[in-house]
Amino acid sequence: MVRATAVVPRHTQPRIPPPLTAAPPPRRIRSPFVSRLLRYAALWALAAFFLMPVYVLVVTSFKNPADVSVTRIWELPTSFSLTNFGEVWPKLASGFRNSLSLAIPASLLSSLLGCANGFVLSKIRFPFANVVFPLILFGIFVPYQAIIIPVSQTMTSVGLRGGGDPSGGLFGLMLIHIIYGLPITTLIFRNHFVGLPNTLLESARLDGAGIFRTFVDLAVPLAKPAFAVSIIWQFTSSWNDFMFGAMMTSRDSWPVTIALNNVAGGQAIPFGQAMAGALLVSLPTLVIYVLLGRFFMRGLLAGTLQD
Amino acid sequence: MTAPLHVPRHSSEAPAPRPPQRQRKPRKQRGPAWLAGLLLVSPSLILIGIFVYGFLGWNVRVSFSDWKGLSPSYDFVGFDNYTKLWHDERFRADARNLIVFTVVFVVGSLLLGFLMAMLLDKGVRGEGFFRGVYLFPMAISFIATAIVWRWLLDNGTGEDTAGLNKLFAAVGLDFLRSDWHKSDSMWAIAAVALPAGWALSGYVMALFLAGMRGVPETLRESARLDGASESQIFWHVVRPALRPVMFSALLIMVHISLKAFDLLYALDQGNLRIDTPSLYMWFTTFDGGFYDRGATIATVLLLGVALVVGPYVWYALRTERR
Numbered sequence: 001m002v003r004a005t006a007v008v009p010r011h012t013q014p015r016i017p018p019p020l021t022a023a024p025p026p027r028r029i030r031s032p033f034v035s036r037l038l039r040y041a042a043l044w045a046l047a048a049f050f051l052m053p054v055y056v057l058v059v060t061s062f063k064n065p066a067d068v069s070v071t072r073i074w075e076l077p078t079s080f081s082l083t084n085f086g087e088v089w090p091k092l093a094s095g096f097r098n099s100l101s102l103a104i105p106a107s108l109l110s111s112l113l114g115c116a117n118g119f120v121l122s123k124i125r126f127p128f129a130n131v132v133f134p135l136i137l138f139g140i141f142v143p144y145q146a147i148i149i150p151v152s153q154t155m156t157s158v159g160l161r162g163g164g165d166p167s168g169g170l171f172g173l174m175l176i177h178i179i180y181g182l183p184i185t186t187l188i189f190r191n192h193f194v195g196l197p198n199t200l201l202e203s204a205r206l207d208g209a210g211i212f213r214t215f216v217d218l219a220v221p222l223a224k225p226a227f228a229v230s231i232i233w234q235f236t237s238s239w240n241d242f243m244f245g246a247m248m249t250s251r252d253s254w255p256v257t258i259a260l261n262n263v264a265g266g267q268a269i270p271f272g273q274a275m276a277g278a279l280l281v282s283l284p285t286l287v288i289y290v291l292l293g294r295f296f297m298r299g300l301l302a303g304t305l306q307d
Numbered sequence: 308m309t310a311p312l313h314v315p316r317h318s319s320e321a322p323a324p325r326p327p328q329r330q331r332k333p334r335k336q337r338g339p340a341w342l343a344g345l346l347l348v349s350p351s352l353i354l355i356g357i358f359v360y361g362f363l364g365w366n367v368r369v370s371f372s373d374w375k376g377l378s379p380s381y382d383f384v385g386f387d388n389y390t391k392l393w394h395d396e397r398f399r400a401d402a403r404n405l406i407v408f409t410v411v412f413v414v415g416s417l418l419l420g421f422l423m424a425m426l427l428d429k430g431v432r433g434e435g436f437f438r439g440v441y442l443f444p445m446a447i448s449f450i451a452t453a454i455v456w457r458w459l460l461d462n463g464t465g466e467d468t469a470g471l472n473k474l475f476a477a478v479g480l481d482f483l484r485s486d487w488h489k490s491d492s493m494w495a496i497a498a499v500a501l502p503a504g505w506a507l508s509g510y511v512m513a514l515f516l517a518g519m520r521g522v523p524e525t526l527r528e529s530a531r532l533d534g535a536s537e538s539q540i541f542w543h544v545v546r547p548a549l550r551p552v553m554f555s556a557l558l559i560m561v562h563i564s565l566k567a568f569d570l571l572y573a574l575d576q577g578n579l580r581i582d583t584p585s586l587y588m589w590f591t592t593f594d595g596g597f598y599d600r601g602a603t604i605a606t607v608l609l610l611g612v613a614l615v616v617g618p619y620v621w622y623a624l625r626t627e628r629r
Contacts, residue, residue, distance in 0.1 A: 039426055043426055046426075050440050071468065137624075138617070141616040142359060143585065143609055145589070146608060149365075151362060180358070211343035212347065242450055243568055257448050257451075275455070288446070289445075290443075296445075
């Protein structure tokens with residue numbers, strides 16, 4: 001699914017600035033110790049709330065399957081075991097392969113097209129630009145239910161859906177992620193280019209470079225940070241997508257979310273395996289989040305109303 | 308598009324007698340400058356035109372048809388499907404569920420997100436850590452989220468007490484015990500706001516935090532010099548500045564809530580207590596073959612989202628132009 005971010009930004013890359021270090025002490029005289037204590041207590045309580053499912057996930061996954069029981073999910077393991085992972089991995093391995101082969105090209109291509117759009121929409125005066133841009137933007141918010149019947153019909157009739165296609169629907173699914181990713185990638189790049197001075201492009205034009213040249217030689221290299229934001233964003237949404245994957249793919253080409261849902265869906269499945277599976281499937285996006293969190297953050301904030 | 312006359316847009320470009328350099332310009336100008344730009348964006352524009360707007364129209368057309376089963380039928384039946392949907396018990400229950408869910412989830416995640424932003428705003432030790440912890444659920448798929456929460460929201464009783472209920476019992480808060488989304492009450496779906504809020508309130512925090520940090524320190528400083536207390540500064544300086552952020556956060560959350568699908572699907576598939584129009588659309592179309600009804604539900608959803616988001620896009624663009 002696309003956790004669509006919002007709209008149009010006045011500035012380039014919204015990000016959260018660091019706190020001001022030299023903030024003067026508040027005038028109000030309440031015991032600073034007590035209020036600090038309360039503040040940190042609240043912060044830690046909230047952190048516990050957000051980490052609680054992670055605790056359950058990790059603790060259960062590493063338990064010996066014999067020790068796994070729903071009523072004891074809060075208890076620390078008495079033994080360490082990788083059995084749950086070993087048993088669930090074969091059920092998810094092809095899903096991993098499918099999702100990777102889908103999400104990587106989808107995020108690259110969608111970003112490249114988005115870069116071109118963002119460049120043109122921000123730097124070239126354009127008739128009807130103020131009609132075209134809102135129309136693209138609205139594409140971010142469209143509920144996929146409202147296009148999924150036509151998508152399924154079209155993909156079936158061109159033979160890209162499910163078993164009829166040698167890739168089992170993966171190629172069609174990739175196209176879907178590219179196309180429906182365009183609005184958000186366009187927005188991300190447009191936000192980036194709006195912040196670059198026009199004089200740069202002006203000078204390239206005076207040097208005799210046409211728009212294509214300017215785009216390839218100047219705009220693409222200048223947009224590296226926006227590429228990071230956009231690729232991460234698109235990768236995460238393609239990886240986490242469920243609905244399009246369920247509609248498009250046949251059993252052998254299930255993306256990882258659908259494989260996971262089927263592993264964990266039945267009550268017959270030991271829930272230690274379900275937990276281990278959920279952990280495995282979350283790892284790629286979590287690793288990206290931990291390593292490249294600031295780009296992820298910018299994707300989130302891409303285009304809100306503030307600076 | 309007809310080829311427009313080349314009217315120079317910049318006044319500096321067109322002084323009545325042409326400056327001589329203009330003829331020495333190295334690049335041959337074929338057509339207006341934006342034509343090449345249009346070429347560059349045209350693949351995307353065509354794709355979005357067809358796959359977004361063309362398909363939206365197609366879906367609306369299906370909603371006016373009597374298409375059931377695998378082979379498409381486009382016989383025009385007017386608003387029949389809409390009137391049937393209006394009297395459809397399941398759809399009415401779904402709409403009620405969706406309203407309950409939206410209100411609880413949106414209000415809850417806005418309050419929680421705002422609280423987290425307030426706590427972090429002044430700068431605390433380990434801010435990066437807390438921010439990361441509050442926000443990481445955004446990176447995780449709703450399917451994985453639902454799998455964990457399915458067990459946390461377990462409703463076993465007595466010996467079988469598990470999940471959050473077990474935790475409540477262990478710390479002596481037994482009265483908080485709940486059947487969560489499996490309860491018989493029409494509020495059952497409100498329990499889903501818990502995993503949904505877990506997943507998304509960090510996002511609200513990020514929006515608010517960016518907004519709070521965007522208030523220039525000089526403004527706060529001058530209020531301070533005028534003798535305003537910190538809470539007065541918050542109320543009179545920061546709060547008005549946060550209004551647009553509030554507006555975006557609200558609309559983003561409402562539209563996410565209207566579209567919610569994966570989380571509900573994976574949390575407890577087939578539980579009608581947490582059924583919503585987007586799930587109904589999916590099952591009636593792809594399991595039941597009622598394409599006409601599915602398309603009608605989808606059109607209603609689209610209208611709902613457009614009502615929420617349309618003014619937002621318009622407002623945002625207008626603010627930007629100013």
